[in-house]
Amino acid sequence: MKKLFLMVAIASFTTAAFAQSEKYMAAMKSNINAIDTSFKNPQNLLTLANQFERIGNAEKTQWLPFYYAALCQVNYTYMEQDKSKIDGIADKATELIDKADALQPKNSEISCIKSMIASAHMMVDPMTRFMEYGMESQTFIDDAMQQDPTNPRPEYLKGQGLKYTPEQFGGGCGTAKPVLQSSLDKYGVFKPASELHPNWGRERTEMLIGECK
Numbered sequence: 001m002k003k004l005f006l007m008v009a010i011a012s013f014t015t016a017a018f019a020q021s022e023k024y025m026a027a028m029k030s031n032i033n034a035i036d037t038s039f040k041n042p043q044n045l046l047t048l049a050n051q052f053e054r055i056g057n058a059e060k061t062q063w064l065p066f067y068y069a070a071l072c073q074v075n076y077t078y079m080e081q082d083k084s085k086i087d088g089i090a091d092k093a094t095e096l097i098d099k100a101d102a103l104q105p106k107n108s109e110i111s112c113i114k115s116m117i118a119s120a121h122m123m124v125d126p127m128t129r130f131m132e133y134g135m136e137s138q139t140f141i142d143d144a145m146q147q148d149p150t151n152p153r154p155e156y157l158k159g160q161g162l163k164y165t166p167e168q169f170g171g172g173c174g175t176a177k178p179v180l181q182s183s184l185d186k187y188g189v190f191k192p193a194s195e196l197h198p199n200w201g202r203e204r205t206e207m208l209i210g211e212c213k
Contacts, residue, residue, distance in 0.1 A: 028064065
């Protein structure tokens with residue numbers, strides 16, 4: 001009889017865990033699919049960030065919800081017109097990506113988000129902030145490349161930064177295009193670890209290369 005009760009308990013636990021996993025997968029897929037269209041109405045990025053954060057707080061051991069929450073949060077900083085608000089939004093992104101980092105340390109994708117956050121802080125006042133945040137952004141790019149040399153996103157971010165850097169400071173299409181092309185080559189063979197793992201940036205890379213022709 002004890003064995004029967006034990007088997008029933010195990011079966012119930014397994015069923016509940018599977019249902020929770022299915023619920024998590026469905027929520028994550030829905031939110032990930034909504035990211036691209038949210039750029040048409042940037043406020044939706046913050047809504048998505050909140051939704052991803054709630055998933056992360058509920059799941060406890062999953063780093064991807066916090067990763068996507070930070071991704072949405074930092075992307076919003078690039079569209080915020082009021083520069084006095086950007087630091088606060090970027091700080092929230094840091095809070096979120098630090099939670100992901102605690103669960104999945106030394107991760108290339110997480111380092112990419114940290115680089116983006118540093119760039120957001122820098123763009124508030126590039127002339128006075130470059131030495132601090134510009135160098136920090138590059139350090140995280142370098143970390144991301146070392147952590148996963150097959151990841152196309154570090155070179156995409158590096159190439160994008162070079163493209164928008166004036167030529168007199170070592171930027172422009174001449175220096176950006178080879179980096180972007182290397183990124184695009186990696187996109188051609190890159191396979192995310194799962195359907196929930198990061199797989200963004202290819203279209204943007206293609207667009208930037210097209211602008212440099």
